[in-house]
Amino acid sequence: MDIPFFHFLLHLLLLIPTINSLDFIFNSFNTTTKNLTLTNDTRIESPVIRMTNDSNQFSLGRFFYPSKIPITSFSTSFIFSILPQNPNSPGFGLAFFLCNTSSPPGAIASQYFGLFTNAVIPTVFPLIAVEFDTGRNPEFNDHDNNHIGIDLNNIESKKQTPAGYYNSTGKFESVQMNSGENVRAWIEFDGKSFEINVTVAPIGVSKPLKPTLSYKDPNISNYLSPEMFVGFSASKTNWIEAQRVLAWSFSDSGTAKELNTTNLPVFKRGSSNSLSGKAIAGIVVGCFVLVCFSLFVLYFVWCKRRRNEEDDDDVEEWEMEYWPHRFSYEELCIATKDFHNEKLIGYLAPEIANVAAPTSASDVYSFGVVLLEVACGRRPLEAMVVDEEVVLIDWVRELYARGCVVEAADSRMKGEYDVGDMEMVLKLGLACCHPEPNRRPTMKEVVALLLGEDVADAPGKVLSDLARGDDNGGGGGELDEEAPLQSSSPI
Known part of the structure; x- marks a missing residue:
């Protein structure tokens, strides 16, 4: 059949009144809806039809009346909503189409509406689409990112115009199609004059008298078949855009x-159209759990603050000047393996056996043991050494008496230290371990010496006095015990 004869036959068909007219209406959609075919990613999300799948990067979908219908003249009206996840992302939109196949071969997603292959290769079958485009593609000569266009076998529109309507005074009012708001569209095709009129307006606005877009061209007949599928198609790529159809009516005889425009779902960015009973129950339970957790956190913070306030009451003067040097009960448990005797012997001051509770002086003694332990690299009590070196304090004190205290330094350091600093640390450890509690330095003096800060006396004199003790107060029997602590040279 050559093309001129086909055009003549089509004109005859257009002049013959339709005997079996088609007239249907869908005011909403659900899983029991009949007389619709959904393909690819299109699905029903009651009470609407969702065109694409957010989780599919190159998603496309279509739905249409399940059988071909005679194309003479027709009138159709529908309500749609387009809502991108990111308002600044490239848009896609959707299209109403007439095609002699329900699955155009080679159709791709992205800005091609799931209908066309590309701009330079037109389709080889009759295809007419009315695009409601929310993206601007310069390669298709799009004027803006919010327009309506007539596409004839090609993604590049034959005619396009910004989306909007003419009010009763004739003023053009813009309609932002990607706002998520429900938009109503009307499409009329006059098969006698080959004219397509497209009108859009927000819900609540009566159909304007003047169409948004009018396209009249006898060449439209070249893109029609005697019978064609009618329906909707949409696609996307990386960016998420929810394209929904809420209602649809069609007639080829008038x-x-x-459409019923009351009680329609409303779609807004960051929210769903409705909440189910389970969702509401989940929110209530979640809020209850959150409140309970918040109260628990507040109680925990309050208890911790009370504990810190109680601890602050016992802070000593030296701690205020430098910083708190206290260990928690948990830290002590770990360090002593639950206060095992083998871990405690060697750290306790001699007077602990005769007092009810530890004192600041006994704490200084324990610190002195730790100081010697770190400097010498060995425990307070060693079993695998000669008898003279079993007790760390006695061994260091003996070396001090012989004038060679630095020999107690950890041999693993291989002499990589300042001899003067090492000698000062070892002597300070011995001073902290003085047998008489009242002869030991205070922690304030110890910290000052370790930090190299000024104290009442020079560090050397403080350590020498602590080592020698008071000649008048030492007394007979204690003199021999203190002799090893006497410095043979200034520190």
């Missing part, structure tokens, strides 16, 4: 039936 004006499409009026």
Whole structure:
């Protein structure tokens, strides 16, 4: 059949009144809806039809009346909503189409509406689409990112115009199609004059008298078949855009039936159209758990603050000047393996056996043992050494008496230290371990010496006095015990 004869036959068909007219209306959609075919990623999300799948990067979908219908003249009306996840992302939109196949071969996603292959290769079958485009593609000569276009076998529109409507005074009012708001569209095709009129307006606005877009061209007949599928198609790529159809009416024998625009779901960015009973129950339970958790956290913070306030009451003067040097009960448990005797012997001051509770002086003694332990690299009590070196304090004190205390330094350091600093640390450890509690330095003096800060006396004199003790107060029997602590040279 050559093309001129086909055009003549089509004109004859257009002049013959339709005997079996088609007239249907869907005011909403659910899983029991009949007389619709959904393909690819299109699915029903009651009470609407969702065109694409957010989780599919190159998603496309279509739905249409399940059988071909005679194309003479027709009127159709529908309500749609387009809502991108990111308002600044490239848009896609959706299209109403007439095609002699329900699955155009080679159709791709992205900005091609799931209908076309690309701009330079037109389709080889009759295809007419009315695009409601929310993206601007310069390669298709799009004027903006919010327009309506007539596509004839090609993604590049034959005619396009910004989306909007003419009010009763004739003023053009813009309609932002990607706002998520429900938009109503009307499409009329006059098969006698080959004219397509497209009108859009927000819900609540009566159909304007003047169409948004009018396209009249006898060449439209080149893109029609005697029978064609009618329906909707949409696609996307990386960016998420929810394209929904809420209602649809169609008639090939007159004006499409009026759609019910009341109680329609509303879509806004960051929210769903409705909440189910389970969702509400989940929110209530979640809020209850959150409140309970918040109260628990507040109680924990309050208890910790009370404990810190109680501890602050016992802070000593030296701690205020430098910083608190206290260990928690848990830290002490770990260090002593639950206060095992083998871990405690060697750290306790001699007077602990005769007092009810530890004192600041006994704490200084224990610190002195730790100081010697770190400097010498060995425990307070060693079993695998000669008898003279079993007790760390006695061994260091003996070396001090012989004038060679630095020999007690940890041999693993291989002499990589300042001899003067090492000698000062070892002597300070011995001073902290003085047998008489009242002869030991205070922690304030110890910290000052370790930090190299000024104290009442020079560090050397403080250590020498602590080592020698008071000649008048030492007394007979204690003199021999203190003799090893006497410095043979200034520190």
